Amino acid sequence: MGIDDEAEFSSFVQGRWNGLVRTAYLLTGNRHDAEDLAQTALTKVYASWRRVRRSDHPDAYLRRVLVTCNIDRFRKRRPHEHPTDELPEPYGPRQGDASHQVDQRQVLLAALAGLPPRQRAVVVLRYWEDLSAEQTAAALGCSVGTVKSQAAKGLAKLRAFPGLHPLTPAAPLEACHDQA
Incomplete structure (x- = not known):
């Protein structure tokens, strides 16, 4: 890769790093895994940079690589779960407590x-x-119908999650968006 390509890729990474890690964090649930995932995705994009930069949507390509790398993590190893007899203390907003947004997050x-x-x-x-839906389908390499069905199933599971029901259907993502 030439010096111009290196500079262009470096600029591309600098402009997207924070958002990429934020998205990776939402996919992994762990800051360290998120940074590793973002670096892995950028490594793959770097290897194909000449082709990627000529595409109409390098950001969509990067998001697709990020999601694919995250799915590959699960193929290689399953996250360890530790079943217990006791349920964790339920989260819920506390009246007058400014930290309830952190709890919601x-x-x-x-x-x-x-x-x-x-x-x-x-x-x-x-x-x-x-x-x-179209952009999501392009990023994931699937049909719009698949995006819609997966979104419906995912939202149904989120609505059924015990700690989320005090929140409105749109509030969880909007209330926590600025904190990621």
């Missing part, structure tokens, strides 16, 4: 972590990244 992240990777990717791209 934690509940949302726990709910997102409970979704299968494909549903989580659709919900994050559609409702957090505010992509259209």
Whole structure:
């Protein structure tokens, strides 16, 4: 890769790093995994940079690589779950407590972590990244119908998540968006 390509890629990364890590965090639920995932995605994009930069939508390509790398993580190893006899203390907004938005965010992240990777990717791209169904389908390499069905299933699971029901259907993502 030439010096101009290196500079262009470096500029591309600098302009997208924070948003990329934020999206990766929503997909992984862990800051360290998110940074690793973002770096892995950027490594793959770097390898194809000449072709990617000529495409009409390098951001969509990067998001698709990010989601694919996240799905690959699950293929290689399953996250470790630790079943217990006791349920964790339920989250809920406390009257007069300014930290209730942090609590809401934690509940949302726990709910997102409970979704299968494909549903989580659709919900994050559609409702957090505010992509259209068509843009989400392009990023995931699937049909618009698949995006719609995965979004419906994912939202149904989020609505059924115990800690989210005090929140309105649109509030979880909007209330926590600025904090990611």
